[in-house]
Amino acid sequence: MQISQRKLDIIKEHAMQVYPEECCGLLAGRYEQSFDGHYENVVYEVAPCRNVLSWDRHMGFEISKTEYCEVESEARSMGYNIIGAYHSHTNADALPSNHDYEHAIPNHTMVILSVRETLVLQVRAFFRPFSEPFQEERIYVKSL
Ligand SMILES: [Zn+2]
Numbered sequence: 001m002q003i004s005q006r007k008l009d010i011i012k013e014h015a016m017q018v019y020p021e022e023c024c025g026l027l028a029g030r031y032e033q034s035f036d037g038h039y040e041n042v043v044y045e046v047a048p049c050r051n052v053l054s055w056d057r058h059m060g061f062e063i064s065k066t067e068y069c070e071v072e073s074e075a076r077s078m079g080y081n082i083i084g085a086y087h088s089h090t091n092a093d094a095l096p097s098n099h100d101y102e103h104a105i106p107n108h109t110m111v112i113l114s115v116r117e118t119l120v121l122q123v124r125a126f127f128r129p130f131s132e133p134f135q136e137e138r139i140y141v142k143s144l
Contacts, residue, residue, distance in 0.1 A: 001040055001041045001042070001043060001084070001109045001111075001125050001127070001137055001138075001139055001140065002034070002040065002041070002042040002043065002140045002141075002142055003027075003042075003043040003046075003139065003140075003141060003142065004043075004141070004142045004143075005141050005142070005143060007043055007045075007046045008123070008139075008141060010046050010048065011023075011025065011046060011048075011086050011111065011113065011123075012113065012120045012123070014048045015088040015113045015115050015120050016115065016118050016119070016120060018051065018088075019088075019090055019115050019118045020058045020090045020091070021051055021057040021058050021090070022051055022057060022058060022059070022060060022061040022087050022088045022089065022090060023048070023051065023061070023086075023087060023088045023113075024049050024050075024051050024061040024062075024063050024085065024086065024087040024088075025046060025047055025048040025049045025063075025085065025086050025087075026046075026047045026049060026063065026068065026071045026072075026075075026082050026084075026085050026086075027041070027043045027045075027046060027047075027082070027083050027084040027085060027086060027109060027111065028043070028044060028045040028046075028047065028071065028074075028075035028078070028080040028081065028082055028083065029041060029042045029043045029044040029045065029080050029081070029083045030042055030044070030079075030080060030081065030083065031081075031083060031107065034140075040127075040137065040140075041083040041084055041107075041108075041109045041127070042083075043083065043084075043109075044078075044080055045075060045078065045080060046086075047071040047074075047075075049063045049064075049067050049068075049071070050063075050064070050067065051063075052064045052067075058090050060099065061087045063085070068082075082108075083107075083108060083109060084105075084108040084109030084110060084111065084125075085108065085110060085111070086110075086111035086112070086113065087110075087111075087112060087113075088112070088113040088114070088115045088120075089112060089113070089114050089115070090115050090116075091115075091116050092114065093114050093122070094112040094113060094114035094121075094122040094123065094124040095112070095124070096110065096112065096126055096134060100112070100126075101134055104126070104128040104134055105128065106128050106129065106130045106131075107127075107128070107129065107130060108127075108128065109125050109126070109127050109137065110125065110126045110127075110128075111123065111124070111125045111126075111139075112124055112125075112126065123139065124136060124139070125137045125138075125139050
């Protein structure tokens, strides 16, 4: 995936702000061919969302259907699609949980941040191609 440093910073700020709860948000952009010929998700907009899980928000997250649809229609009006989502793991590694594996959407990028003591220690991205298992993908951070 590709993302600008500024948008990556927005995600990290969000994760630190809501600590010790998990943050969540949506990534809007396009699945594009990069300079070396392969296709990957390119993030053009980041939409921080509210974690509406009714309990244990430090252990999981949920984005409301209403907010998802609002972000999706706004993204489409700009010519983008929802290409993935991000969330944080508080006091845990940035690795997909069983729940994350089960809820991975094909062709979407799942960005996971590891936050400990209000600091973001690690950011990793995982991609689930159609009919293939989940795999880690490189995060290419573009300059501002
Ligand atoms: Zn997770």
